[in-house]
Amino acid sequence: MLPRWSTSAYRTTPNRNTGRFIAGTGTGGLSSIFSISSSVSLHERLRTRARLTNLAVGLILLALALSLLANISHYIGEPDASAWRMGRTGKPRWREQLDRLAVLSGNDRGMAAYGETDVPLSIETTIERQDGLQELDHLVMVAAHAIWKGTDATLREHDDDWILQTIQRGGSVKTFYKHVARGVEEALKDPHSLLVFSGGQTRPDAPPTTEAQSYLRLALDSGLLPPPPEFIRATTEDFALDSYTNVLFSLARFKEVTGRWPSRMTVVGFEMKRPRFERLHRAAIKFPEDKFTYIGIDDEGDTRASYEGELKYGYQPFTEDPYGCFPPLSLKRLSRNPFMRYHPYHSSTPELAGLLEWCPDHKIQPEAGKPSLDGLYPLRLPWEETPPPPRWEREQD
Numbered sequence: 001m002l003p004r005w006s007t008s009a010y011r012t013t014p015n016r017n018t019g020r021f022i023a024g025t026g027t028g029g030l031s032s033i034f035s036i037s038s039s040v041s042l043h044e045r046l047r048t049r050a051r052l053t054n055l056a057v058g059l060i061l062l063a064l065a066l067s068l069l070a071n072i073s074h075y076i077g078e079p080d081a082s083a084w085r086m087g088r089t090g091k092p093r094w095r096e097q098l099d100r101l102a103v104l105s106g107n108d109r110g111m112a113a114y115g116e117t118d119v120p121l122s123i124e125t126t127i128e129r130q131d132g133l134q135e136l137d138h139l140v141m142v143a144a145h146a147i148w149k150g151t152d153a154t155l156r157e158h159d160d161d162w163i164l165q166t167i168q169r170g171g172s173v174k175t176f177y178k179h180v181a182r183g184v185e186e187a188l189k190d191p192h193s194l195l196v197f198s199g200g201q202t203r204p205d206a207p208p209t210t211e212a213q214s215y216l217r218l219a220l221d222s223g224l225l226p227p228p229p230e231f232i233r234a235t236t237e238d239f240a241l242d243s244y245t246n247v248l249f250s251l252a253r254f255k256e257v258t259g260r261w262p263s264r265m266t267v268v269g270f271e272m273k274r275p276r277f278e279r280l281h282r283a284a285i286k287f288p289e290d291k292f293t294y295i296g297i298d299d300e301g302d303t304r305a306s307y308e309g310e311l312k313y314g315y316q317p318f319t320e321d322p323y324g325c326f327p328p329l330s331l332k333r334l335s336r337n338p339f340m341r342y343h344p345y346h347s348s349t350p351e352l353a354g355l356l357e358w359c360p361d362h363k364i365q366p367e368a369g370k371p372s373l374d375g376l377y378p379l380r381l382p383w384e385e386t387p388p389p390p391r392w393e394r395e396q397d
Contacts, residue, residue: 120347129259130232136194139262141250142183143243143269144199144211146176153221163203167309175270175299177222180215182295183268184224187233194262196253198237198246204338212236239343241333243273243314244324247281251383252345252352261382264291271296272303272310276318284322285355286377286384319366322375325359354379 118124146168150161156177159169180197187195197219199211213236219225225234237253240246247267254262265287267277274296282292299306321329346353360375 119350123347127256129257133194133232133258134260136192136233136254136258137260137262138190138193138264138266139250139254140183140186140190140193140195140266141237141246141268142179142195142197142215143240143246143267144176144197144215145179146173146214147203147206147209147211148176148214148218149207149209150218153218153223156218156222163206171299171301175297176215177218178297179268180219180222181224182297184219184234186266186268186295191233193233193266194254194257195234196237196250197234198240198250198253200239200241200336201339201341202241202336210236210238212238212240239341239345241336242324242329243269243276244281244284244318244322245333247277247287248285248352248355249343249345251285251287252349256348263383264293266293266295268295268297270306270310271298272307273314276310276315280315280318280322284377286381288383291383320363322364323358323360323377326363351382355381 146165147163148156148161149163150156150158152161155161157174159173162168162173162176164172183195183197187193197212197215199215201208201210216225216234216236219234220227225231228234235253235257237246237250240249247265251262251265269277274294277294278292282289317329318324320326324330324333345356355377358377362375364374
């Protein structure tokens with residue numbers, strides 16, 4: 001037996017024919033009165049469909065329909081705010097560059113790889129380069145290895161004025177200053193050079209500064225460099241986490257400052273790291289060998305242990321992993337970024353996006369520790385020499 005509606009719309013007293021009360025709203029309003037006959041069995045009551053259940057099911061179905069329509073509209077509508085990071089095909093722009101190379105061959109391979117990307121307008125409109133910077137073509141990079149926290153440059157050879165690793169104590173700070181001085185010397189003798197100190201905020205116990213900024217501050221406080229704005233050909237690259245990114249990021253920083261790519265590069269660092277820079281890093285980014293110069297200055301005294309450590313922990317890992325994207329090199333970068341810094345070079349130098357993200361499928365197995373061409377980045381890079389176009393001569397009679 002189904003429930004029935006009571007006709008006594010305003011009754012507020014129990015009905016004799018029902019087992020429950022009938023609620024009323026008084027004489028001033030309407031009330032829906034639900035009365036269940038006492039003769040209805042418990043089983044029938046449990047099987048009875050409630051009007052509230054029907055309403056709830058209807059609302060749920062309506063919500064699901066609206067959600068489905070909203071999702072369909074999202075996917076076929078305008079792209080979201082993150083779309084600027086993607087290319088025209090929906091893939092990352094660097095991946096599209098690699099895809100374009102797949103259909104190119106011969107001497108034209110890679111020629112279209114870096115000419116079709118631009119710096120975001122919101123960034124480019126904030127940059128106004130000083131006169132003369134666009135004429136620079138020589139990058140002089142000093143790879144930083146520690147943070148000078150001192151305030152008196154005359155005390156620069158005191159270990160306590162530096163944030164050092166244990167192995168760097170006892171003489172390395174003298175070498176760091178020599179690196180700074182030699183970099184300044186190279187920059188001052190070439191008016192077409194830009195001096196770039198490279199090194200990030202790598203130490204968790206460091207003040208809010210980078211290795212590169214501390215080197216530039218030391219150069220200024222020591223009187224090696226004239227103060228700005230008298231001298232504008234010195235800057236810092238503040239995001240490098242190892243020697244490979246010292247090289248690559250300093251090239252990107254050169255482009256940020258000058259608006260062009262360098263045709264020559266000079267690196268100042270430890271002599272024991274010469275093979276790493278010349279044979280591995282330079283080759284990995286395909287910078288012309290005859291345009292690359294390395295100046296090495298080591299610590300004084302017995303350096304045999306340092307050379308052994310460089311071979312085991314520096315040179316050898318990079319022969320197997322030229323781009324530093326596998327452990328242990330990737331873990332070393334992770335440990336050197338305690339402040340979670342994001343470098344800007346995908347935006348400021350989008351033509352390098354592919355190289356910045358490049359990682360071979362697996363580690364390389366070189367023969368006898370020699371560098372290998374396996375896994376080399378396949379795109380043409382801006383500083384690579386382009387073969388001259390063929391010249392057509394009038395045939396001689």
